[in-house]
Each structure stands twice: as C-alpha cells, then as structure tokens.
Amino acid sequence: MTARYARIAAELRDAITRGGYAVGAQLPSEAELAARFAVSRGTVRQAVAVLAAEGLVGSRQGARRIVLGRERSQSFAELHSFAQWARAAGHRAGGRVLAQRRRGASAVEAARLALRPGEPVLSVLRLRSLEGEPVLLERTVYAGWIAPAVERLDADCESVTRALHDGAGLVLAYGEHFIDAVAAGTEDARLLAVRRGSPLLRQRRVTTTPEGRPVEWSDDRYRAGSVTFSIRNSVDANPLVRQVGDLRPAR
Amino acid sequence: MTARYARIAAELRDAITRGGYAVGAQLPSEAELAARFAVSRGTVRQAVAVLAAEGLVGSRQGARRIVLGRERSQSFAELHSFAQWARAAGHRAGGRVLAQRRRGASAVEAARLALRPGEPVLSVLRLRSLEGEPVLLERTVYAGWIAPAVERLDADCESVTRALHDGAGLVLAYGEHFIDAVAAGTEDARLLAVRRGSPLLRQRRVTTTPEGRPVEWSDDRYRAGSVTFSIRNSVDANPLVRQVGDLRPAR
DNA sequence: TAAGCGAACTTGTTCAAACAAGCTAGGCCC
C-alpha cells in the first residue's frame, strides 16, 4: 500500500513520460490537481516535490509548474546493480569473477568502509559485459562482515546485489559516487580489450546499508563510449559536485 | 529574509559540517528540534528534507535520522560557473576565448536548445585554466537570443555566468548534464597540452532559464586528474542515471 | 499606441492535529 502522494507522483510521471505534457508545457495548478485526485493541497505538493527532485518539472513562485524533461530516472537498485540496470534497459548483461581474496584493509579502504586499517576485507575483481562485449572492470572491496555471503556466490553470478539481498537479506540504501577519467593501465587494457592508455570512465563508489553501515568500496572502469552518466539539477536541487584533482585520501 | 526552514537547515548543515555531529551519529528527534527552534514539526521536516536531498542525512521510519556525510554540496551557480566554483574553492582561475562565430544550429544543437535547425547560434571556444595550468576546453553554443550579450563580453572575461547575470539580467535555473570519457582529439591535445588520445573527462550540458528556455549547450573537456564529479544518492533521492553508449541524438 | 496599474491566480511558508507504521529497549517468561 503505497502512499497517496507517491501514487499521484507516479501518475503524473507517467503522463509526462508518455508525452501527455510536452517539454516546456505547464502542469495543472495545485488546486486543480487537488480537486482531480480528491486530496489536500499538501499532498499534491508532496507529489510534485518528488517530480521536482527527479528533475522532471521545475517551479517558480507565482507561475505554473513547467515540464523540464521526459526521461524517467532509474531506481536506486538499477544504478547500484549493473545486472539489474542492464535488464531494465533491455540489454543482455554478463559477468564473472576473475580474482577474489581476503586481505587487510588499506588506509583508504579503511576510511571509506569505516574500518580500522588492517581489518579483514574481501577484494574481488569482476569483468562485466554488455551484449557479449566486455565493458566494465570492477575492483570491489567488501567489508569483512559481509565477506562470507559474497564468497558463497557463484563466480558467474549475474546480479551480486540481488543475490546478497535474497541470500543475506542485505539492503543497500545510500551511495556516494566519484566520477572521473583515467587512462587504461596494463591490466585494464588486457581485460577490456582496449589499448593501454586509452580513456576509461572511472566511477568510484561507497555503498551503505539503511543504518549507514558501509558495505563496499568499488572502483569501476567503463570502456569509453559504452556508458554515459546523466544528472538533472536546479537551483533548488543540486546533487552534482565538482572537485579539484584527486580525492583527498588519494588514489 | 529567508524562510524559517531554510535557516534551520543552514544551522543544522553548519553543525554537521563543523563536526558537531559525527558521521553515523543520530540527529535530535523532530519533536526536539521543533521545541529548540520554536516551530512546528512540519517546518522541522522541511528543514531536514533539505539536508536529506543534499545527501547529508538519511532517515528510516521509526529510527532517528543519521548523519551520512560531512561535505556540503555546491550551489547551483558554483557548478555552472567555472570561475565562481574555482574562487569558492580557493583556486585561481583564468580563461580566454580562442574562437567565436555565428552560424546556423546543427540538428543536435537545435534539439538541445529548442530551436529549429539552421536558426542562428553563437559558437564559442574557450580555454580555462586553474592555477595557471590549462585544464578545461569549453565548446559552447549559445542560443541566438542571448548571443549579442555574449559578444559584448571581453575575450578574457573571467566569469561569463556572472557577466551575463549582471549585464543582461540572465538567470540560470536548470541544467542537464551528460558525463563520459573521451580520447583527446588533435585540437584538444594541442590546447590542453596533453598527448593525442589521452583520456579526458567530458561533461556535456544544457542550461536553461527559470522559464525553461534553453540558453547554452556546451561540451566541456577536462584534463584527466584535474577534476572529479561527486554525487550522493539514496533509495529516496536518486539523481544519477546511467545510460548506454552515446546520447541518442549522437555526435 | 504604449506605459502603468491592479485584480486574480499560483506557488511558497507555516501552523496544529491526528493517525499509521516502524524501531528500540526494557521487562517478563521459560
């Protein structure tokens, strides 16, 4: 039983996505929507706030809300799981574990995973493919407490996120992402079938549970041209941050 | 005179940024905050919703809110203006126009700027530097209606955004960004002082006014290592989207 | 005709209240 405002948001989102409202068109007024859905204005405002956060609509005091874009954003799960994202987008995803071993956390890893340096972590190297083409090289470090569940997985497990959810009841809730470009190293080049030094899109990320407990710290490298990240922002909602040089804890 | 909830959000944000609340620590309950600031619970909820949208705090029904991170996100202006961002970050930014000419919009440009192909646009090539080092190559296409104001600017105008705001009253409100990695072309390599084929972080973006009118479509290329983008997301707020291959209108 | 004014409309902010739903911790029972 989802909330009322969520259903209204979904209905409006559908209408926008299907083209019921053109980009630049005006949305009905809050009073109108409140009457149409038989709810209070507060509930309508919550619904449109969802769409505003998604970047689909913009608003100015005094003027009707306008439609900014038509594309729906992905769910959190789709962004954090390569396999779930690929399936939702209608692509055939593959992947397999190339190396996996336990070791002590480095200083950077410890900082990211809220551990002390040297505490046990599980390091995994995965190669993932799209439509049969190798596209993404994942170097993931899992916190020790989740390591046993990861080790139980098949080497060619398609969706790690899904497997950990079903098998260990692990729920991911928050993520922080750092995006930049790097040159392919020797190992990168060999596994992704590109020349050494060719451009890769790097996404480093830390993912945590609903309680704020870090689960994994990953360095994902995409072959240039295979993947694009997109963000929509506004004066009110500005999720994107630009930083100079490397991350402070470096490398 | 800012709104009450905005001031409360600012005060809490400051407390988090200054380390008054450690990462993982609990925030006071809504009732407690309402009493402390002498406002209703609704106003407190609006304030913490701001922090949640910024990715600073997370929340679960039934449990106290927790602090997820300490870094404040940038203002919209800082993200859209290289100069304003650099100054706010304490860096010395430079820049100058290398080429500028009027021409007709290509199909892609017309689509992005909500024009018809062939309508007049202003194409500008700018090289920007950080601490004296060339770092960013901007290929920007301005919609015809703003072109005269852009042409009036000095070739070494430091902040174009600021100049257009002060001079033409232009306010930017929304942006859409596409981030990927590309290899440096011949021109890129020469101007950024890197080898041809070396990795660049590419950010293509379209910026619009509060009325939803597109102003500029820009292709910005950063030298690898000079800049990192970061995003914090959650199950509730997921601004980041991953897309396959190139943008649909290609190029 | 063009500038200016104002009325009607629309979104923004805030309050108070009530109930739903999920979490935590302490107490109770075995």
Added chain:
DNA sequence: GGGCCTAGCTTGTTTGAACAAGTTCGCTTA
C-alpha cells in the same frame, strides 16, 4: 541466560487553514 513481547518513541502521511510573495494578463490612462 536467552528469547519473546510490548510500551513508548520516532518518523511517515494527510488534512485544513491562513497569509506571503511572485506572475500574468487585461484594463485604464496618458
């Protein structure tokens, strides 16, 4: 001691009301 269960706390959802502030557009006036 260990497991279960409930009472109380905390966040989530919704309503209704009122006023503030900005926009739009038609009408009036110079």
